[in-house]
Amino acid sequence: MEHRHSILVVDDDESLCRKYQMILTEFGHAVDTAPDAERALQQAIASLPDLIIMDLDLPGRSGLELVGDLQESGVEATMVVLTGTGSIPSAVEAMRHGVFHYLEKPVETSLLRVVVEKGLERTALRREVLELRREAMKTGRLQELVGRSPCMLELYRLIDQVAPSSAAVLITGESGTGKDLVARTLHRLSPRTARPFVAINCAAIPTTLLESEILGHERGAFTGATLARAGCFEQANGGTLFLDEIGEMPADLQSKLHRVLEDGKVRRVGGNREVTVDVRVVAATNADIGQMLEQGKLRPDLYYRLNVFPLHVPPLRERVEDIPTLAEHFLERFRGESRAPIAGFSEAALDVLRGQTWPGNVRELRNAIHRAVILCSGGEIQPENLPFGLRQRIAVAPAGDGQMVIIPVGASAEEGERALILATLRACDGDKPAAARILDLSLSTLYARLRGYEQEETGRLGYVGPVGSSGVLGSAQERFG
Ligand SMILES: Nc1ncnc2c1ncn2[C@@H]1O[C@H](COP(=O)(O)OP(=O)(O)OP(=O)(O)O)[C@@H](O)[C@H]1O
Ligand SMILES: [Mg+2]
Structure with missing residues (x-):
């Protein structure tokens, strides 16, 4: 049997409430009504409806105030407001505060149906994301990201928050901290997940080729361009483009990139046709942003455009409490390569792992565990299976x-x-x-x-x-x- 959604209708006009109740029940939903903001809030907290349709013009507390109250009390329902022709500005204001849609009175039944269905879809999606977030807080992992230190939980919260939007994201963090993984997680948790994730490392491609790689080129644009080719932007259309090591991009290309981000249009090298693209850009760097700006390695206009939502991935030495969890995670990953069954880590081995400074961060930890798994002859992984004897001995x-x-x-x-x-x-x-x-x-x-x-x-x-x-x-x- 199909799940019946619950809808709360808030209007001081009782006959109108009844009319909505009738129509929405006919659509197959369970409908409650409330005559004012106070009672609406009480009912919403008690019954957690999937959708709330409310008149903006309510006696006592206004509809706009009700919107704020509902959000503060953790009601996850999607909200739709009803408005008379005279009060469209306040409806727009309500949308700025997270209301999903406004409907002008009198409402057409067919339009109501569409908005209600879309709104219910949104509630489901939102609940899924919230559930994922709660799960992440409980289990200490978000998709492939492992670790439940306070700074990682905060990072998960920010990823959850920004993933559903199309805002540009700038990820900073030392080498090996997990920037790549964060970028992929962002894509996976976004509505673009079924569309391509295209990654390009600006440091790994010769500067002369980078422009045509990113923007594409037309046939004959330069020697060797025998065929036209779509660039990363076009390939990532509808999805996410991950620009790694953004500071390695030459200044003139940075300014072209800035223009693409502003206009949402790309022009291939050697072409004059502009193609509209819908791409979410995620950039990353392991360099110091302040220094890059100072040295002119990163153009300020591009920086401000990318830094709409900054995410910082903390170095491993600032989240020592994650080391055992990560070690266990990598042990699971590499277990298949061991010679004999491995039970886990000895306390002494964990102490050694916790005591490292990890200049190579999680990547270095991963490699250390990989090697330990291969070297361990069974039982528990011991300190001598870890590669740090070398580092400590030559260092001291x-x-x-x-x-x-x-x-x-x-x-x-x-x-x-x-x-x-x-x-x-x-x-x-x-x-x-x-x-x-x-x-x-x-x-x-x-x-x-x-x-x-x-x-x-x-x-x-x-x-x-x-x-x-x-x-x-x-x-x-x-x-x-
Ligand atoms: N929180 C994490 N949980 C599980 N695995 C992780 C985590 N962080 C990093 N890793 C793993 O560590 C390795 C390095 O991570 P990643 O490539 O994302 O780092 P990076 O910050 O992009 O490094 P670089 O600056 O060198 O490009 C990868 O194998 C990745 O899967
Ligand atoms: Mg990387």
Whole structure:
């Protein structure tokens, strides 16, 4: 049997109430009526209707006040207001306060039917989202996002809040904190979920190609453009476009992007036809926004356009309480790759995990668990299955005492090489030619390795020592820089 929706009609005109009751009952709904705002509020709180249709012009408290009261008391019903021709401005005002629709009296039955059906659909959608939010608060996860620290719960709340709209979102956060996952979750929780999610990393594409990648190009627009091609905007039409590492986009393209966001129209490179697109843009960066603006890497107009709704993903070290939950989550994910059944983590292992500074954030934690799962011979994961012995040992080895470097099983060949090179360099007091001789490397190879470590250290991927410690690389840079 079809579910009967409940509707509350609020009007001081009793005969009109009865008329609505009759029509809406005929549509198959259960209908209650109330003559004024006070009683409407009481009834709505008691019976939680799916839809409320109310006259704006009520005796005592006005319809507009009733709208506010209903919202404050947590009534989730969609609201529709009835208005006389003279009071359209207040109906518009009501819509600004979250009312779904207004209907001018006298109301046509066919129009009433459409608005009621749409309104009921909206209630269902809204309840689903609210349910999801309650679920997220209870279980401490939102879709694929795991963690129930206060800052993550706040992030879930903001994601829920902004997902249904088409507002541009700017996600900030250090590398590996989960910006990508947040962008996908936003899309999944939005009404655009069945439409494409297109992601483009502005840092990964040569600047010369970026423009045609994003805007598309017409045939013959440049050498090699033998075919016309739709850009990301057109591909994402109706859906979401995720612009990752937005600060890497050249300034002139930023200004073109700004124009697309303003007008909702794109013009392909080499073309003069404008295509209207309906795209929700989500941008992300792991750089410091203030600094990017200062250095002119991000145009202010684009920044203001993107920053309609900012979301910050906190670094893992600010949500230590999420570490065991995340570790468990990744253990589940990688369990299939283990040699023997793994029961979980030993307390000691969890302590080690909690004690890290996690410069690579959740990604680094994920990799650490992946490796531990492979190394663990069964039972509980122990501290020695975790790759931090390496980091701690080279980080605390005092200079001049670098006769031995301990590379635990579990380190990759690359990490082993790095540890050896840095320890040797330290033992040689920073004398690169001497270190190169001992290592049996050419001087240029040594330089190349060090440059690589330096880039990693200052860049996005690497870890050598905990941030803020006097890691080997830190002192090596001071000496050789
Ligand atoms: N809260 C989380 N719950 C579960 N997995 C997470 C969470 N945050 C991040 N991850 C996982 O960690 C890894 C890194 O996350 P992601 O790629 O989203 O980071 P990012 O902030 O986009 O990094 P970058 O700045 O380097 O692009 C992914 O495998 C992702 O699935
Ligand atoms: Mg990313």
